[in-house]
Amino acid sequence: MCTRLRAPITNTCVHTCVCPHANAPLRDAAAHPVPPRSPQALCSQPGRPKDYALPNASWSRDMLDLYDRFLAMTKEGLWKRIPSYNNVLDHIPESMKLAHEKKKDTRLFLRSIEAEGVGFEYVMFLNSSEKRVVCLFQPGSYLEGHPGFAHGGSIATIIDSTIGSCAIFVAGRVMTANLSINYMSPVPLGSVVLVDSKVDKVEGRKVFLSCKVQSVDGGTLHAEATALFIQLDATKSQKQQASCQ
Numbered sequence: 001m002c003t004r005l006r007a008p009i010t011n012t013c014v015h016t017c018v019c020p021h022a023n024a025p026l027r028d029a030a031a032h033p034v035p036p037r038s039p040q041a042l043c044s045q046p047g048r049p050k051d052y053a054l055p056n057a058s059w060s061r062d063m064l065d066l067y068d069r070f071l072a073m074t075k076e077g078l079w080k081r082i083p084s085y086n087n088v089l090d091h092i093p094e095s096m097k098l099a100h101e102k103k104k105d106t107r108l109f110l111r112s113i114e115a116e117g118v119g120f121e122y123v124m125f126l127n128s129s130e131k132r133v134v135c136l137f138q139p140g141s142y143l144e145g146h147p148g149f150a151h152g153g154s155i156a157t158i159i160d161s162t163i164g165s166c167a168i169f170v171a172g173r174v175m176t177a178n179l180s181i182n183y184m185s186p187v188p189l190g191s192v193v194l195v196d197s198k199v200d201k202v203e204g205r206k207v208f209l210s211c212k213v214q215s216v217d218g219g220t221l222h223a224e225a226t227a228l229f230i231q232l233d234a235t236k237s238q239k240q241q242a243s244c245q
């Protein structure tokens with residue numbers, strides 16, 4: 001079923017088959033319904049990690065409007081908001097955690113800046129039937145490269161993470177083996193872009209994906225990327241883990 005977002009969000013429509021692994025690692029998204037936007041609702045509940053993928057005072061009108069559009073689509077059931085925590089382990093269901101994986105004082109790179117609005121402001125939405133993840137991204141002032149524009153590394157980071165979430169969705173534990181980006185137009189700090197990623201092909205442990213970074217009005221193509229993610233081999237990753245201890 002086509003769930004094309006109406007222009008200007010994207011002009012492309014991706015048809016893919018439903019994957020048997022659908023929803024496995026990112027199932028959490030369904031378990032956390034989006035609360036109404038009120039100051040109280042945005043506070044994290046006691047005992048639960050803070051979900052950063054919710055509107056805050058730094059979000060621009062464009063970001064809020066897009067968020068509302070996607071949220072409306074989640075009600076139709078094909079899209080799900082992906083919650084975002086500052087520790088990677090909080091994203092992984094207990095049943096999928098490895099014995100050695102205990103929470104430490106580490107942070108997911110994208111959530112390394114606590115202050116609102118100056119780092120990576122983003123929220124991702126998953127469309128499992130299209131094997132697609134769209135990220136609404138508002139780069140803050142601490143992500144500067146050239147004056148007034150987002151650093152290319154920050155663009156690479158948000159692409160890697162959006163594509164990575166898409167790959168995790170179809171293949172579980174994966175790592176980036178290759179990421180190739182063409183930068184076409186600089187992204188102004190404080191603007192909002194759509195990072196639209198999809199799975200193109202799965203060959204054994206290899207997941208091939210592609211991505212476009214576009215302005216909200218669809219008029220500017222900021223970047224295009226392709227990526228290869230490899231599903232981790234349990235035996236090999238245990239060896240890697242052993243060598244790290």
Ligand SMILES: CCCCCCCC/C=C\CCCCCCCC(=O)SCCNC(=O)CCNC(=O)[C@H](O)C(C)(C)COP(=O)(O)OP(=O)(O)OC[C@H]1O[C@@H](n2cnc3c(N)ncnc32)[C@H](O)[C@@H]1OP(=O)(O)O
Pocket residue numbers: 025088091092160161162164165168172173174175176177178204205206228230231232233236
């Ligand atoms: C993990 C789950 C956690 C869930 C958390 C959810 C949180 C959600 C929140 C937020 C979203 C965040 C999302 C994450 C996004 C960030 C991801 C990163 O930044 S990852 C860090 C950077 N990447 C590395 O450091 C990799 C370093 N490389 C390696 O460790 C290995 O090379 C690895 C694992 C990629 C592959 O090693 P092998 O030993 O398992 O596999 P081999 O046998 O070498 O290759 C398998 C097949 O792939 C091809 N291959 C491997 N690397 C290739 C390459 N670079 N180019 C082309 N082909 C390659 C090979 O030719 C082979 O192909 P043939 O099966 O023979 O056909």
